[in-house]
Ligand SMILES: Nc1ncnc2c1ncn2[C@@H]1O[C@H](COP(=O)(O)OP(=O)(O)OP(=O)(O)O)[C@@H](O)[C@H]1O
């Protein structure tokens with residue numbers, strides 16, 4: 001859903017970042033406009049998850065250079081919780097288990113933190129219950145999951161669905177999905193993809209990190225980027241994903257190396 | 262661990278003030294003469310002096326235990342003051358005659374004692390250094406036959422009960438610290454619930470150490486006669502000194518046929534500073550005897566203070582079908598050390614015990630669970646369920662679990678579960694990424710972790726305990 005006049009949601013400029021003193025991001029550039037769906041693909045260890053965590057503000061990663069604008073503000077100076085409350089959502093590649101904290105409480109506190117931050121009405125347990133029931137439908141999740149501890153004992157696929165449930169509640173401006181498709185069975189993949197499509201609208205944007213073309217058949221990206229060694233080395237349309245599926249990464253890496261040389 | 266988690270778990274201690282009050286303090290040091298002096302000051306019956314001297318003579322032959330996972334410089338027992346009491350009029354006719362400084366002190370601690378302000382449904386025995394300064398609702402309780410008073414008064418007023426039960430659960434020579442306590446204990450609470458009476462209100466004792474050189478050696482005795490029940494709670498705080506004070510208490514509970522005793526502790530002694538200077542050595546022996554059939558003793562403890570905690574509230578399940586329970590949350594931070602747990606000794610048939618232990622360690626603290634489940638040869642059908650969960654906050658704290666299981670009866674069933682979880686940067690980041698602040702994240706995780714224990718506390722105190730942990734763990738994000 002590309003439109004030249006859409007407002008810019010995310011603009012990343014020559015971003016570099018370290019973890020434990022090692023440089024992982026080596027000059028990322030990316031612009032995402034409202035209504036767009038982007039996909040990032042790339043070999044293992046190329047820095048895709050790192051990029052998503054840097055955007056979300058994980059304290060273990062040190063930004064060493066570059067800029068990130070989110071809806072016109074400097075994202076890098078916000079605390080992680082404020083980034084979240086202003087509309088950055090990250091569906092984790094490996095969602096953690098939080099024993100002792102019920103999924104429902106977790107969702108409600110998260111929802112109300114955002115409502116409060118945006119000056120909107122906080123919901124009491126009763127009204128929230130109603131809202132969450134509607135959202136469950138989006139990912140076709142059973143209400144029984146609400147009373148369990150967050151992700152505790154959830155199967156891999158259930159954890160991923162739970163991430164999308166959280167996204168559905170928080171209605172972010174930028175949803176970053178880090179390999180949300182991996183570990184999903186065929187039916188679940190369709191459900192999750194369907195959920196992502198339902199949540200996508202002309203005012204928000206989605207950034208999907210994936211290894212598989214399969215997801216992109218269901219959630220069709222406007223742009224596909226290839227990331228290698230800490231930067232985006234090629235961008236294209238969904239056809240690029242098909243080509244990668246057929247030919248692997250070597251040719252892109254080779255061409256990029258030749259281009260640099 | 263990054264600064265944020267560290268600053269979250271470091272909250273100043275709010276009860277660290279010292280009350281300036283004139284006191285009657287004897288010189289430091291321990292000898293038979295000192296024991297005679299204490300006994301004389303308290304106007305005790307002769308059997309008490311004999312009890313003390315017997316304990317002292319045994320203590321002299323004992324060695325300080327070294328098996329716990331705690332380390333501290335050797336204690337010089339001759340440098341401790343064994344008796345220190347605020348000076349006040351000898352005979353008080355009403356609580357309002359208690360020295361106003363003392364009333365203010367307890368009020369500051371959240372324990373109002375005066376007739377006007379006292380809590381409406383909780384009777385309180387307030388103990389300041391070595392003596393009880395006030396007990397509320399005494400008369401009202403006495404009307405239904407419940408005796409609730411300081412143990413010193415009980416020795417004078419109910420000598421037969423004291424002689425019968427004192428030392429019957431924890432004998433004078435039980436262990437090093439219990440023997441020391443038996444020799445020098447100065448006060449504590451006494452509770453007697455007569456046959457068939459359900460105590461009409463919560464009973465509680467609040468312990469305050471004020472003198473920097475004195476030890477606190479209190480002794481609590483609760484006797485629940487056939488078919489009676491009582492819920493009792495103790496709380497404690499101390500000023501911040503950069504020296505260590507020894508607190509060696511003994512608690513004995515006796516439950517006769519069908520009796521039910523619930524004993525809860527919210528322990529918040531001064532824990533020492535961030536570098537481990539100062540703080541209370543909390544070396545305590547607590548034991549309950551389920552003597553009667555179908556009797557029940559339930560310990561609930563929330564241990565948050567003290568430089569070192571060494572305590573194992575235990576149940577000896579003698580009566581057939583008797584029940585022992587232990588619910589514990591132990592929180593350690595900075596340089597605190599805790600070695601705590603329980604002993605469940607199954608003697609009678611179909612005895613049952615439950616152990617739920619939650620250890621939370623932050624900073625550079627060490628938190629160990631140590632528990633013994635012993636099933637004797639005659640304990641047919643005995644059952645135990647133990648669950649020991651540890652939670653680590655940050656990367657520098659330690660947690661250990663030492664479960665000892667001894668089963669001498671093959672019809673018994675013993676189950677043990679253990680888990681370790683962690684509140685680290687990634688867990689906090691997960692919450693923060695969903696818009697939840699780190700403080701709220703920690704308090705949600707901690708209350709979730711502790712809820713099986715907090716739900717056992719009397720209602721009034723469950724909120725208190727939640728707040729206390731939150732205080733210890735919350736702060737500004739660094
Ligand atoms: N905390 C860390 N300490 C050290 N190295 C790290 C840390 N986090 C990430 N790295 C390294 O950074 C590189 C990029 O990791 P990242 O997880 O971003 O890759 P990815 O592109 O998401 O890979 P995958 O496709 O396997 O998910 C890897 O080499 C990884 O080992």
Ligand SMILES: [Mg+2]
Nearest residue numbers: 048049050093
């Ligand atoms: Mg990854």
